[in-house]
Amino acid sequence: MDRKPIVLLVDDMPANIKILADCLSDQYRIKVATDGYKCLSIANSNDKPDLILLDIEMPELNGHEVCRRLKQSVETANIPVIFVTAKSENRDEEKGFKIGAVDYITKPIHPAIVKARVATHIILKLQKDELSYMINRDQLTRLYNRQYFLKLAYKKLARSIQHERDLSIIIIDIDDFNQINEQYGLTVGDNVIKNVASILTQHCGKEDIAARYTGEEFIILVEECNLQMASDKAENIRQSVAAATPGGLDITVSVGVAQINLNSSSFEQALKKASKALKDSSHSLHD
Numbered sequence: 351m352d353r354k355p356i357v358l359l360v361d362d363m364p365a366n367i368k369i370l371a372d373c374l375s376d377q378y379r380i381k382v383a384t385d386g387y388k389c390l391s392i393a394n395s396n397d398k399p400d401l402i403l404l405d406i407e408m409p410e411l412n413g414h415e416v417c418r419r420l421k422q423s424v425e426t427a428n429i430p431v432i433f434v435t436a437k438s439e440n441r442d443e444e445k446g447f448k449i450g451a452v453d454y455i456t457k458p459i460h461p462a463i464v465k466a467r468v469a470t471h472i473i474l475k476l477q478k479d480e481l482s483y484m485i486n487r488d489q490l491t492r493l494y495n496r497q498y499f500l501k502l503a504y505k506k507l508a509r510s511i512q513h514e515r516d517l518s519i520i521i522i523d524i525d526d527f528n529q530i531n532e533q534y535g536l537t538v539g540d541n542v543i544k545n546v547a548s549i550l551t552q553h554c555g556k557e558d559i560a561a562r563y564t565g566e567e568f569i570i571l572v573e574e575c576n577l578q579m580a581s582d583k584a585e586n587i588r589q590s591v592a593a594a595t596p597g598g599l600d601i602t603v604s605v606g607v608a609q610i611n612l613n614s615s616s617f618e619q620a621l622k623k624a625s626k627a628l629k630d631s632s633h634s635l636h637d
């Protein structure tokens with residue numbers, strides 16, 4: 351773990367925040383919010399907390415409402431919330447869990463208990479993050495795997511339809527890859543795949559989604575990109591791979607491109623089109 355986990359402390363009383371921060375600042379990076387809106391804004395930022403300690407009774411937006419909103423949004427639903435509150439009745443605690451909290455700490459604060467509970471939930475959160483990273487990625491290249499790519503692609507497609515933004519796909523296939531394996535062995539083959547993945551990542555913008563689609567085939571979903579732009583990008587990738595001699599070998603890739611018709615065609619149709627374009631281009635390569 352190369353970064354300190356982030357704990358967000360939310361309480362309208364600065365004195366309470368100070369007590370919690372004194373318990374936790376040795377081990378965690380601390381962020382603070384003195385109202386519910388600030389908490390939601392930090393939780394939705396790029397530098398998200400790994401855990402939120404949330405007071406319940408706050409003016410304007412109370413802790414229950416904040417927790418509900420956090421759990422309703424896909425952006426923030428997986429951030430664990432612990433209520434830290436003076437409300438100590440069993441039914442209060444039960445309500446906290448029903449809303450989606452993972453734990454419930456009652457005031458007055460006992461530093462050792464806060465530390466222990468925070469440690470437990472931080473470990474669980476980090477393990478969960480690691481697990482979902484592994485589930486969604488291809489182990490060799492660290493690109494997204496096909497299943498996760500398709501999940502993200504459908505979301506992106508819906509967004510592109512909503513905002514009427516062009517969307518294109520590029521398929522990239524390493525030529526004669528079977529021969530590389532047979533001639534140089536699987537380890538060299540693996541390195542070639544890794545190198546090609548890294549080259550195409552260099553051509554991807556922040557909003558592009560790149561994945562390992564099959565063994566020696568990659569796919570990129572490019573947002574705000576029409577057919578011509580996608581073709582240019584694909585050609586740049588093709589030339590970069592040819593120039594890079596991945597693993598010391600003269601590797602070439604074939605590319606296929608398709609723009610998704612947001613009005614009529616489906617994602618699957620665009621995939622078929624791109625695959626056909628890829629086949630046509632690799633046939634012409636071998637003709």
Ligand SMILES: Nc1nc2c(ncn2[C@@H]2O[C@H](COP(=O)(O)OP(=O)(O)OP(=O)(O)O)[C@@H](O)[C@H]2O)c(=O)[nH]1
Nearest residue numbers: 490524525526527528529531536537539540565566
């Ligand atoms: N080294 C290595 N080989 C893999 C991996 N995944 C799949 N392969 C191999 O990649 C090869 C792909 O073979 P083909 O689909 O015939 O690909 P090709 O030789 O490029 O043929 P075309 O796609 O028709 O141009 C198969 O032999 C797979 O066993 C991997 O992770 N590492």
